Amino acid sequence: MGVASPGFTSLNGWYFMVNESVFIILIAVGMTVVLIVGGIDLSVGSGMAVAAALSGQLLLDGVPMALVFVIVLLVGVAVGLVNGLLITYVGIPDFIATLAMLTALRGVLLIWTQGNPVLGYVTHAYGVIGGSTKIAPYLTVPMLLTLAVAIAGSVLLRYTVLGRHIHAVGGDGDAAVLMGVRAKRVKIACYVISGVLAALSGILLAGYLSQVSPGTTASGYELMAVAAAVLGGASLSGGRGSVFGACLGAIALTVITNLLSWWNVNPNWSDVLVGVLILLAALLQRAGVIVATRGGQTKRPRLADPQPVTRAPQSV
Amino acid sequence: MSDQTHDSGNGSEREAVPGMPDGNTRRGFLRRSAGVVAATAGATSVAGALGGVAGSALAATGDSVFPGNAAWDAAVAKYAAGNTLKIGWTPTQGEDFFTAIEHGAFAQLTEYAELFGLKYTWDTFIPTGFSAVENQISTVQAWVQKGLNAIMICTAADYATTQSVFKAAQAKGTNIYEVNMFAELYPTGSINCVSAIGYDNNTQAGYLAGEYLKKTLNNKGRIYLVWGSAGNWATSRLAGLKASLKGSGIEIVGFQRGNYVEDQGLAAALSLLRHDSNVNGIYAENSEMGVGVxxxxxxxxLKPWNGTSGIVTITSNGKLSDYQNIQNGTLTAVVNCNPVEQGRQSIIAMLYHQILGYTPAAVINVPTKVIDKTNYTEPLAYYKWAYTYPLTGGN
Structure with missing residues (x-):
């Protein structure tokens, strides 16, 4: 028994754990981007649920699958845009704005469905897209999509102007503005990215589960996304984080749960252990910052290719 | 006594109710409800009919049966005149089990509105999740201030807190009706409500599931449990299951929490089954986790149960999705906790207490039953019938 037993560490064992993790990984990537820019997006769980229910219902209504996915992703864009606008232009704190969005989206979903689940929409093709059916041994469509998103997210954050601006705004927003970064636009872009990834995750989850319950589907996912991002090294105070780390964080959460189940440990200990790990991750980050400060180093994020921002400073 | 007895000489049949079996009318439906009171009191001939469970609340009170004639309608209508039932309804979370309760309530309210001219308003508050209990409590307090005279509530909030809030509400004239709770776990006198309408999670859910597993698996096998969040329902159902399995050849070999949702139920079941798939059955404590299992x-x-071999999957709730899953073979069985009937019984208790001034039983348990491929058509039809009554804000 234990982590070394073939069932747990076999390729098949890892396949199931990774396939189970992809929904969290997708929103954790979005959450990481938002955390780096200095925000937090608590609406992702409800965004996933709305996307999942909308996908199912539109398919039941006979809308072609490709069009369904486009519509749902656009809804994700809209949710992110509203979050971003509320935070940057209306001035509502990130936590409050996205918390309100979390509640509002779930409420809209409950009103729309009257609490009834969306059922009977899953076709074989949608099952394949959702990952309940493999496309090759140990491989599903969500795994491929998640890999693509993770690579794109890493490239975005490390090698693009927007990525550098995201780090700059999250590291020191005022300084970034003085350097000519359009901080509000950058922040809105981050929330749009998070909204789209939540919608994508919702689309996949609907195919995976074959049923969407408006009150419970993806409930609490926002906290798992935060936990995965923090475990992966993202700082809640902004300016730091990594997509690769978020992926590992999400997988770690799944592995912990599975491992405790494997050992037949009381499942309540899983929550305790995850909580302790998050605290440890936060403490390690804090210790790292303190060490860096004492050593006279900057706490700015390490960028692959530090370059000056591309816009001239605005006149004051 | 039977409902045939009541049929004779009534002379006030109304229009047929959409979705009801041929020949059923609203009046007939109501009388059948009453008929079961008689059945419960001694006779058994009418039990099991469509409305065959509806009178159990009245039976529990020991009140007389519905007279079911125009004179009684007129007498009740006099009580109803000038009274408006201002009802609030707040379940633990938004899910179709609770929507079914709501439809059951509306079926009964529609009946009473037609027969007695009963006026009612209906407020609903659905919290964002199972644990969002603070919002429920503050909503109850707001409804008391608003002047609602009856609140139907199902909450996962701390028992002592809710009871003090309920006590305060009732002192201000807002009657509380607990619905789908866990009255079996507390002394009846400690519950501050007019009636606790539901079922016994121990003997009428967990125990029945255990009995079904024993019967289906010939009293021999290994099973997993995929359970909900720690709390009263989970505790009571587990106690019932264990009581049933005690001394049997059925062994519980694994336990994981799915926290009452599909994906976590799926994750829990995957984890258990990957560890050891040599099991004969899995009991998921609610429907959502049952989908995941x-x-x-x-x-x-793995092979689902086909009547002779495979893995038996059983859950508790009794919702449309359960019956569909039983129909398509992905779920073996469900304990029908009779949500529609819980809604109807709540309104029956309200009529008796709030309009007619009776004292209903403190605990009103609806009948439950294990449903599988052999018998799902009856509860499915009843469920669909209730859904023909739209949810509104009142009349």
């Missing part, structure tokens, strides 16, 4: 069985290429 069924998906796990499918994803791992």
């Amino acid at each position: 069924s998906l796990a069985v499918k994803q791992l290429g």
Whole structure:
């Protein structure tokens, strides 16, 4: 028994754990981007649920699958845009704005469905897209999509102007503005990215589960996304984080749960252990910052290719 | 006594109710409800009919049966005149089990509105999740201030807190009706409500599931449990299951929490089954987790129960999705906790207490039953019938 037993560490064992993790990984990537820019997006769980229910219902209504996915992703864009606008232009704190969005989206979903689940929409093709059916041994469509998103997210954050601006705004927003970064636009872009990834995750989850319950589907996912991002090294105070780390964080959460189940440990200990790990991750980050400060180093994020921002400073 | 007895000489049949079996009218439906009171009191001839469970609340009170004639209608209508039932309804979370309760309530309210001219308003508050209990409590307090005279509530909030809030509400004239709670776990006198309408999670859910597993698996086998969040329902159902399995050849070999949702139920079942798929049954404590369990069985290429072999999957709730899953073979069985009937019984208790001034029983348990492929058509038809009554804000 234990982590070394073939069932747990076999390729098949890892396949199931990774396939189970992809929904969290997708929103954790979005959450990481938002955390780096200095925000937090608590609406992702409800965004996933709305996307999942909308996908199912539109398919039941006979809308072609490709069009369904486009519509749902656009809804994700809209949710992110509203979050971003509320935070940057209306001035509502990130936590409050996205918390309100979390509640509002779930409420809209409950009103729309009257609490009834969306059922009977899953076709074989949608099952394949959702990952309940493999496309090759140990491989599903969500795994491929998640890999693509993770690579794109890493490239975005490390090698693009927007990525550098995201780090700059999250590291020191005022300084970034003085350097000519359009901080509000950058922040809105981050929330749009998070909204789209939540919608994508919702689309996949609907195919995976074959049923969407408006009150419970993806409930609490926002906290798992935060936990995965923090475990992966993202700082809640902004300016730091990594997509690769978020992926590992999400997988770690799944592995912990599975491992405790494997050992037949009381499942309540899983929550305790995850909580302790998050605290440890936060403490390690804090210790790292303190060490860096004492050593006279900057706490700015390490960028692959530090370059000056591309816009001239605005006149004051 | 039977409902045929009541049929004779009534002379006030109304229009047929959409979705009801041929020959049923609203008046007939109501009388059948009453008929079961008589059945419960001694006779048994009418039990099991469509409305065959509806009178159990009245039976529990020991009140007389519905007279079911125009004179009684007129007498009740006099009580109803000038009274408006201002009802609030707040379940633990938004899910179709609670929507079914709501439809059951509306079926009964529609009946009473037609027969007695009963006026009612209906407020609903659905919290964002199972644990969002603070919002429920503050909503109850707001409804008391608003002047609602009856609140139907199902909450996962701390028992002592809710009871003090309920006590305060009732002192201000807002009557509380607990619905789908866990009255079996507390002394009847400690519950501050007019009636606790529901079922016994121990003897009428967990125990029945255990009995079904024993019968289906010939009293021999290994089972997993996929359970909800720690709390009263989970505790009571587990106690019932264990009581049933005690001394049997059925062994519980694994336990994981799915926290009452599909994906976590799926994750829990995958985790258990990957560890050891040599099991004969899985009991998921609610329907959502049951969906996850069924998906796990499918994803791992295991064989669902086919009547002679495979993995038996059983859950508790009794919702439309359960019956559909039983129909398509992905779920073996469900304990029908009779949500529609819980809604109807709540309104029956309200009429008796709030309009007619009776004292209903403190605990009103609706009948429950294990449903599988052999008998799902009856509860499915009843469920669909209730859904023909739209949810509104009142009349």
